[in-house]
Amino acid sequence: MSLKIRTKFGSIKIERRLTYPRHISILTTVLAILLSFAAVAVILTLMGINAFEAFAVMARAFIVPRLLFESVKQSIPICLSALGIAIAFKMNFWNIGAEGQIYMGMIAATGVVLLHVYYGAFNEYLLLPLMTISSFLLGGVWCLITSFLKSKLNVNEILTTLMLNYVAILIVDYLIHGPWRDPKGYGFPLSIAFPNYAKFIFVLDSPAYTGLLISILAAAAVFFVMKYTKIGFEINVVGHSLNVAKYAGINVSRVIMLGSFLSGGLAGIGGLSIVSGIIGRLRPRASPGYGYTAIIVAALAGLNPWLIVVASLFFGGLLTAGESLQASMNVPKAATQMIQAIIFLFILMGEFFKRYQIIFERGGNGS
């Protein structure tokens, strides 16, 4: 718990904090972000890029309306997946398979669209709700496979959730290169474009974006489930102590399976928000790793659903800012990703200082 480093001049002690005061937590996050910008500035300067200009370009992702909408769009899949991850992490079920669940959600949503377009199934007003439900179900089932294996055969979910990501990505590849390829698409691996009523919209050019609405509703739902329902209570107890949960007579495997279904389902809707909200069709590699970014977002937000909404907006903005940097300042893509990574890293380091304090003691070894 505590580490002591002795030096000639005194000792440095690292100790776990007994309490985590709110002002320290806010201060460290702000400080971490500022420091990360300083580090980014140094690197940009070394690359011969004017750091201030670059920051000005990046800031536009949060200010200029057109870019802000883009940032919001990018944040939706991150937010929904992170909400799902939060449920799983609350019960110590380490679901790192949001990426795969996102892909399954995209498959379900696209499937519904194709049924409608080719076979005339479903009323067009019913289409989006149906897409939402089906992407939730398929994403949920994708995660349920892993929790089922865990509770019946004690298979480690970290491995299965991760491995199923690749399976899901390859299924999309197969569908898009095969049966679901647009016959009029000149052979490109793309599905047909979604009809407008199967897409998310910006209402009156404001960020009252269908996706944002879904995100906020989802955050509210997660908040409600965790706080006011029996299953939420059970998820909490299981997460804090498996031993105590068993002792209390809680059916642990049922809780883990139900929780993981909800978790995967939310990521599945995240997949819907990509095909319906960002691209407007299905294509291979449609997610640039939203499901992984979501893990960081969930952790940073301390699994709090409202903070997840805020944190995903920030990370969505960073993605947009990266694209702007590439376009207007010729910063290579790899460099923009590095910038994002540096910011992640500093924030994660900040987490350390929220939990531990460093005490300097003067005086040498004597006394």
Add this chain to the structure above:
Amino acid sequence: MEDLVVLRGIVKRFPGVVANDHVDFTLKRGEVHALLGENGAGKTTLMNVLYGLYKPNEGEIYVKNKRVHLKSPKDAIELGIGMVYQNFRLIESHTVLENIILGAKDLEFKIDFERHEEKIKRLAEVYGWKIDPRMKVWQLSAGEKQQVELLKILYRGADILILDEPTSVLTPQETRRLFKALRRMASEGKGIIFITHKLNEVMEVSDRVTVMRRGKVIITKNTAETSPVELANYMVGRPVILKIEKAESKPGAEIAKLIDLEALSDKGVLALRKVNLTIRKGEIVGIAGVSGNGQVELAEVMIGLRKATKGKVMIDGVDVTNKNVKEIIELGVAYIPPESTRWGIVKDLRIADNLFLKAYRYPPYSNKLLLNWKKIFEETEKLVKEFEIMTSSIFAKARSLSGGNLQRLILARELSGLIGGGAPKLIIAAYPTKGLDVGATEFVHKTLLRYRELGSGILFISEDLDEILMLSDRIAVMLEGRITGVLSREEANVEKIGLLMSKAVAQAR
């Protein structure tokens, strides 16, 4: 007599607490000095300071009239200080001989095992111990392992011995043997510090006693000039009653019956062997025995946490063998688990959450889907008052409660009839007072007796014979997964229980 150890003004702070607050302590040559105090009083911290494990923030340490600065236990060992911990630090797969000479001073390059064996045998004989240095440590009983620990220290030539709660793993007979050996060591001019929280042991073996409370020394006295009652008052800081009034037992119908019960331990070996036992309404059946002889496994099988491999568990006429925990809870079985922080409490959840760990799923506290927090909070307020749980708020984390208050919380959850109302039919209490202070222990005892009056059948597991004898109406003794005997309260005494607890009986069978 010469002072072997003098501690002056020792202060040791940990984040948030002062574990030792200006402590003075003296150990004389040729005495057994008891260090008495409740859990958390700072006894072990003080001894870790003397043993070089902790560096004090303030204060001076003198050993044999010389000021010393201990940097590590190595320094302490060189000064002739030896420590026997509660949990032994021996290599199980090595022989007694190997364990003892490991770390011995001035070991020759080519070890002359026979010479050492002779010396060890002679040393053991001095204290009346029959120990074969060629035996592997895992073959020994707890008492014998302790003798090996002591031999290890004595073999190094230590003359300042610290024993941390040495009797907690011993049968009464083994305890007596240990005390004899300690007296003998003292007569040879060694100094012995004996850490304990048991008053009768202080009276029996020590020359002087120092009482600690909340990090401070309250008093140091000659044992002959004090009494258990006086010591208890110093220890707790208020007058305490050592005996409690117990009404005549009026056992009713059978509530639980175990028939040829067998089960495996976590390691997959047989932990229960053909256990037969009956518990009736309104009686307390005590399970005595050194812990680790199948007591916890027995409790877990009864509550559905562990599978029975053979035999039957009947509760209130229903066969509940290998039913799940929830079904058994619903039959009216309460369980006070051992190591409550691991099994019975979620420290990072609120008091209200912890109180409703089991009852949350039943009306009126929830419907099919939603929890009724208003009802839960109301009931929590009531129970916190009724069971005298000291807390600033029912929304405080369980972490903020002291050990005694945590146990009250568990009692409140298990006994107050949140599920189904009324007193539980069967209460299984596994080590419910372990680690608690005198006040909290008293509360647990009184509560269990109260529920006995209300007609609950109670299975009471403890390794403290005094409380077993004080509370039980019948006493079963467990050894290596077997019940070696069941005694009525009238025929039971420490001597008889001790015999049933010891290996000799098991081997005779």
